[in-house]
Amino acid sequence: xxxxxxxxVVDDDSQVRALLEEYLTAKGYEVHTAENGDAARSALSxxxxxxxxxxxxxxxEDGLSLARHIREHLDIGIIMVTASGDTLDRIIGLExxxxxxxxxxxxxxxxxxxxxxVLRRLQPRSQVPASGPARTLRFGNCxxxxxxxxxxDEEGREIPITQMEFDLLQVFGTRPNRVLSRDxxxxxxxxxxxxxxxxxxxxxxxxxxxxxxxDPESPRLLxxxxxxxxxxxxxxx
Numbered sequence: 367x368x369x370x371x372x373x374x375v376v377d378d379d380s381q382v383r384a385l386l387e388e389y390l391t392a393k394g395y396e397v398h399t400a401e402n403g404d405a406a407r408s409a410l411s412x413x414x415x416x417x418x419x420x421x422x423x424x425x426x427e428d429g430l431s432l433a434r435h436i437r438e439h440l441d442i443g444i445i446m447v448t449a450s451g452d453t454l455d456r457i458i459g460l461e462x463x464x465x466x467x468x469x470x471x472x473x474x475x476x477x478x479x480x481x482x483x484v485l486r487r488l489q490p491r492s493q494v495p496a497s498g499p500a501r502t503l504r505f506g507n508c509x510x511x512x513x514x515x516x517x518x519d520e521e522g523r524e525i526p527i528t529q530m531e532f533d534l535l536q537v538f539g540t541r542p543n544r545v546l547s548r549d550x551x552x553x554x555x556x557x558x559x560x561x562x563x564x565x566x567x568x569x570x571x572x573x574x575x576x577x578x579x580x581d582p583e584s585p586r587l588l589x590x591x592x593x594x595x596x597x598x599x600x601x602x603x
Contacts, residue, residue, distance in 0.1 A: 370396040371485055372415040376406040376432065377447070378424045386419065389474050390481075403427025410440065416485055417443035419477075422459065430462050437463035437526065443484040447472075460569045463528055487529045503539030504600065505578040506587050510535050517577065525577050530555070534570055535578075538588065538598035547595035571596060 373395050375386045383399040390397045398413055400406040403426055406418075418436060422429040433444055446459035446467040459467050465484045468477055501512040507520040515532050517525045527535070533555040537546070546554070548567045575582040589597050 370394060371417070372396045372398065372413060373481065374406065374409055374413070374415040374418045375399045376401075376403075376418060376424070376429070377421040378402055379421075382421075386477075390478075393478060395481075403432045406432055407435070410436070414440075415442060416488065417445065417481060419445050419447060419481070420464075421447045423449050430458060433459065433462045433464055437528070441526075443488050443529070445477075445480055445484060457565055457569060460566060461573065463573075465528060465530055484529075487533065503535065505535065505539065505598075506580065508578045510539060512536065527574075527577065530570060531574055531577075534574060538596070542598050542600045545591045545594050545597045550595065 373390055375383055375390075375397060377383050377386070377399075378401055380401065383401065387397045387399055398409055398415065400409045402424055406420075410418075420429045420433060429446060433446065436442065436444060444464045446464040448456065448459065448467060448469045456467050465487070466480050468480055503510040503512065508525065509518050510516075510532070511518070515529075517527045517532070517535070519525055534551065537551060537554045551567055571588055572582070575585045575588055579585045579587055587599060589599055591597050
């Protein structure tokens with residue numbers, strides 16, 4: 367049985383698609399390509415890749431719109447490719463649910479490291495114990511199931527979260543009432559490919575607040591400790 371991990375490369379530049387297909391195939395991945403949003407949607411309905419390498423700027427449907435569609439319907443990794451190191455592009459990509467980003471032009475070795483990092487973080491989703499009591503953490507009216515790696519509301523409906531969002535909730539839920547700096551968060555989630563001085567951590571905290579807080583603008587669960595970091599306060603429930 368072929369157990370290769372599958373990657374979908376979405377880029378309107380045919381040369382970039384060809385080069386990435388050749389390079390990633392040589393590294394042991396099954397690679398499919400798409401030149402625009404329509405082709406990507408068709409590919410996603412025909413195959414189920416573990417990760418999408420998604421160009422931000424494409425004619426027709428852009429990468430941000432496609433990323434939103436992917437995040438709403440599929441539980442797979444997304445690495446956003448930006449045309450430059452522009453901070454705004456990074457922020458928007460993370461806000462729509464991308465797992466990571468990389469700027470063109472990029473070194474293939476750096477890209478490979480980021481792909482491996484995202485796939486490694488996604489892998490535990492399928493590792494669910496066959497039996498035993500469920501292990502859960504409560505965040506207000508939401509329950510984080512550590513075995514199924516899912517978040518549900520008080521009525522049992524699943525709330526979509528990315529792997530990195532799960533990692534963050536697990537870190538906070540197992541360390542209540544403790545201030546965690548951005549460096550602490552990076553260490554504990556083993557996501558050192560994030561940059562502690564940009565807004566990667568802050569953006570994901572903001573996304574989580576929208577999912578677990580009654581009032582995300584006045585968070586009571588994931589609190590900001592000015593000048594120090596963030597703290598999970600379960601008593602606020």
